[in-house]
Amino acid sequence: MTKILIAEDNAVNRELLRELLEMRGYTVVEACDGDEALRMIEQTQPDLLLLDIGMPVLDGFAVVRKIRENPHLASLPVVAVTAYAMQGDRERILNSNFDGYLSKPVNSRSLAEELDRLLIKRVNQDLSQSQASGSRGKAQAAREG
Numbered sequence: 001m002t003k004i005l006i007a008e009d010n011a012v013n014r015e016l017l018r019e020l021l022e023m024r025g026y027t028v029v030e031a032c033d034g035d036e037a038l039r040m041i042e043q044t045q046p047d048l049l050l051l052d053i054g055m056p057v058l059d060g061f062a063v064v065r066k067i068r069e070n071p072h073l074a075s076l077p078v079v080a081v082t083a084y085a086m087q088g089d090r091e092r093i094l095n096s097n098f099d100g101y102l103s104k105p106v107n108s109r110s111l112a113e114e115l116d117r118l119l120i121k122r123v124n125q126d127l128s129q130s131q132a133s134g135s136r137g138k139a140q141a142a143r144e145g
């Protein structure tokens with residue numbers, strides 16, 4: 001079962017993301033601030049983190065920096081979720097150790113595309129490490145094509 005951690009301080013946004021994820025069959029765990037997000041990563045070992053940028057205690061930039069500094073967590077896919085609409089924020093985010101970016105309000109289709117892209121990449125990394133080959137690579141090429 002694929003587990004997603006939602007780190008988001010706004011309860012309404014958390015609930016919306018939870019519903020979208022559970023509809024797609026993901027297991028969901030939640031954190032309300034940056035510090036709790038780091039603790040929940042250790043405790044629940046999610047497959048992917050949806051990380052709000054604007055949060056109390058530690059913001060999303062600080063959280064992703066700490067994740068990348070930790071060798072055990074460095075490969076965790078992290079998707080920034082932000083309402084920032086200003087020019088340049090997307091570039092700043094994608095240059096800050098995030099693997100992807102979703103703007104609020106998050107729509108179901110963009111969320112699905114980001115998760116498919118990042119979780120398939122992860123499966124392929126695991127497979128290549130275990131010397132498996134063949135059909136999955138083709139499936140990914142078809143998707144990306």
Ligand code: MN
Pocket residue numbers: 008009010052053054055
């Ligand atoms: Mn926020």
